[in-house]
Amino acid sequence: MKFKMITLFLLSISSVFAASLSIEGAYVRATPPGVPNSAAFMTLINNISEDISVMKASSSFAQTVELHAHDMSDGVMRMYQIRVIDVAANDTTVLKPGGYHIMFFGLKKPLKEGDTVDLELTLYNGETVKIMAPVKKVMSGMKHSKN
Amino acid sequence: MNSKVIKTFIYAFILLGVVFVGIKVTKPLLEKHKDEIRYKFKLETTKGEIKLEDFQGRALAIYFGYMYCPDVCPTSLSRLSEAYSELSKDEQKQIQGLFISVDPARDSLEHLEGYAKYFHESFIGATSPDENYLHDLTERYGGYFRKVALEGSKMGYSVNHTSDIFLLDKNGNFKGRISHMAKREDMIQALREATK
Numbered sequence: 001m002k003f004k005m006i007t008l009f010l011l012s013i014s015s016v017f018a019a020s021l022s023i024e025g026a027y028v029r030a031t032p033p034g035v036p037n038s039a040a041f042m043t044l045i046n047n048i049s050e051d052i053s054v055m056k057a058s059s060s061f062a063q064t065v066e067l068h069a070h071d072m073s074d075g076v077m078r079m080y081q082i083r084v085i086d087v088a089a090n091d092t093t094v095l096k097p098g099g100y101h102i103m104f105f106g107l108k109k110p111l112k113e114g115d116t117v118d119l120e121l122t123l124y125n126g127e128t129v130k131i132m133a134p135v136k137k138v139m140s141g142m143k144h145s146k147n
Numbered sequence: 148m149n150s151k152v153i154k155t156f157i158y159a160f161i162l163l164g165v166v167f168v169g170i171k172v173t174k175p176l177l178e179k180h181k182d183e184i185r186y187k188f189k190l191e192t193t194k195g196e197i198k199l200e201d202f203q204g205r206a207l208a209i210y211f212g213y214m215y216c217p218d219v220c221p222t223s224l225s226r227l228s229e230a231y232s233e234l235s236k237d238e239q240k241q242i243q244g245l246f247i248s249v250d251p252a253r254d255s256l257e258h259l260e261g262y263a264k265y266f267h268e269s270f271i272g273a274t275s276p277d278e279n280y281l282h283d284l285t286e287r288y289g290g291y292f293r294k295v296a297l298e299g300s301k302m303g304y305s306v307n308h309t310s311d312i313f314l315l316d317k318n319g320n321f322k323g324r325i326s327h328m329a330k331r332e333d334m335i336q337a338l339r340e341a342t343k
Contacts, residue, residue, distance in 0.1 A: 032221065032262045033262060034258030034259075034261050034262055037215055039218050063301070066301065068217070070218065070219065075311050076291055076308065077308060077309075077310045078307045079219075079305045079307070080295070080297065080305065081299065081302075097218050097219070097222050098218065098219065098328070101217065103217050105301040106301065138222055138225040
């Protein structure tokens with residue numbers, strides 16, 4: 001019991017002193033055969049009272065990682081690279097299918113469900129946030145994002 | 148007014164009538180013919196050429212996209228596969244899923260086959276080496292695609308494209324299109340309707 005309380009206390013402290021940006025529900029798409037690219041989706045949570053911009057992303061699994069966005073009009077989907085992904089003060093930005101995503105190019109190996117991929121985000125102030133994201137198939141990933 | 152003028156009027160009137168009836172009769176036939184050829188296609192797969200006529204007696208669910216597409220195409224094909232899997236075995240036999248790549252420069256036939264099968268083992272992946280043909284084909288279906296250079300991006304270019312699924316009935320007639328984000332039940336219903 002005592003141990004549990006100490007653990008809880010330590011956890012609460014660690015969340016207080018956590019990075020300005022935390023990440024939830026991150027996952028990377030499993031790759032169909034012959035596709036050397038993938039995309040990562042997640043929720044970015046800004047824990048501080050000033051705006052945060054994600055400037056860069058990298059992973060040991062891919063040659064290049066870029067920030068991308070989508071928009072849809074008249075049934076036509078457009079995808080393009082963006083310079084930053086902003087997260088407003090004390091707010092969240094959701095990276096989800098059909099919207100923002102982090103794109104992986106030149107994967108060093110195909111990504112299978114059950115794999116874990118490292119991802120590092122660099123913020124406007126030079127701070128970095130490192131996470132390990134599970135690889136999921138398209139539909140299980142989408143179900144997750146709905147929850 | 149003399150009788151000659153009246154006669155001329157009558158002849159002209161009859162002639163107009165004949166032309167009018169002629170148009171009335173032939174127009175629907177012409178329209179039908181136009182419709183029949185409008186959705187025709189001739190594409191390549193690892194197993195050789197496929198044509199619309201090859202699917203006579205089976206409905207088609209067609210999606211135009213490209214393999215580098217990081218998000219929308221996999222989502223669309225997964226959702227199509229999910230809806231298709233809800234159909235009975237008998238219904239599945241009556242409708243074919245077809246992925247047509249509009250990026251033949253990057254998508255090889257071998258890769259396309261594996262890609263389509265990844266979403267459902269029965270799906271076919273096809274394309275044409277002629278990009279102009281693919282433009283003509285998507286436009287005939289009421290779709291669209293355009294290569295867009297992504298400057299500074301490793302991707303080189305992305306392809307903006309229609310993300311609806313196009314449905315043809317068993318006779319190769321256009322049955323409708325459904326958004327890739329349509330509700331699951333609506334997609335299942337649309338596939339069923341196409342087989343009728």
